Amino acid sequence: MNREFEVRSEREIKGTPEQVFAAITTGTAGWLWPIECEPRLGGAIDIAPGAKITAWEPGSRFANRAEKGDWFNELDNVIEPRPGGKSFVRYTHRGAFPEEDWQNLYDGCLHHTDLYQATMAAYVEHFDGKAAEYLTVDAPAATATDAGAFDRLVRELGLTDATLGDRVSVEIPGVGRLDGELDYRSPYFLGIRTGDAFYRFFGRNTWGDPVAVAAHHFGAVDTEAEAKAWESWxxxxxA
Incomplete structure (x- = not known):
């Protein structure tokens, strides 16, 4: 049996409503993961099985919904203009999770939402309109049940004492040096923004999944080779 949930996020973004609309419809590889959609009301979108676009209003609203039985997943983005070429985005995620794991899934959704919405805002501000190459790699499966796995990752990165906004430099064999700004930090996630990429580190062990790394590159990159380097690291x- 499923139980309904709702997660909301609101934030001002340094970008016009048109820029934000493009980011959440055709630019998702730059801040979430690549999502294909038919750009029209009623069009298909591959964010969930059977999902359809329920609102397509360029510059003001984008929504989609999938449903089956007592399960559904609905994402709604309302965009309002603000002075100075800025926007205010009201994001609502409604859906249903299995009753037996509801709290765990809801908590994970809540914290992932904040990370992704913050990354979307940073994408519009720093990399607006740029095409992205996306990759993601899971740590070994055993990290899913290791309460200290994410803290260990942060230590290995040398960022235990780093705070939001700090300039950081991290060397990853086979990937290279990540020189940039610590642009996201919470007990569950870490983010670095360089001059041409976002790197995101996920403490998903909190919710029973493996620790993971994702990268969004705004330039030429061999994603297969980099993914193998992250896997090795x-x-x-x-070990």
């Missing part, structure tokens, strides 16, 4: 961290 993560294996070493948790």
């Amino acid at each position: 993560l294996a070493g961290v948790y």
Whole structure:
């Protein structure tokens, strides 16, 4: 049996409503993951099985919904103009999770929402309109049940004492040096923004899933080779 939930996020973004609309419809590889959609009301979108676009109003609203039985998943973005070329975005995620794991899934959704919405805002501000190459790699499966797995990752990155806004430099064999700003930090996630990429580190062990790394590159990159390098590095961290 499923139980309904609702997660909301509101934030001002340094970008016009048109820029925000483009980011949440065709630019998702730059801050979430690549999502394909038919750009029209009623069009298909591959964010969930059977999902359809329920609102397509360029510059003001974008929504989609999927449903089956007592399960559904609905995402709604309302965009309002603000002075100075800015926007205010009201994001609502409604859906249904299995009753037996509801609290865990809701908590994970709540915290992932904040990370992704913050990254979307940063994408519009720093990389607006740029195409992205996306990759993601899970750490070994055993990290899913290791309460200290994410803290260990942060230590290996040398960022235990780093705070939001700090300039950081991290060397990853096979990936290179990540020189940039610590642009997201919470007990569950860490984010670095360089001059041409976002790097996101996920403490999903909190919710029973493996620790993970994702990268959004705004330039030429061999994603297959980089993914293998991250996989090797993560294996070493948790050896």
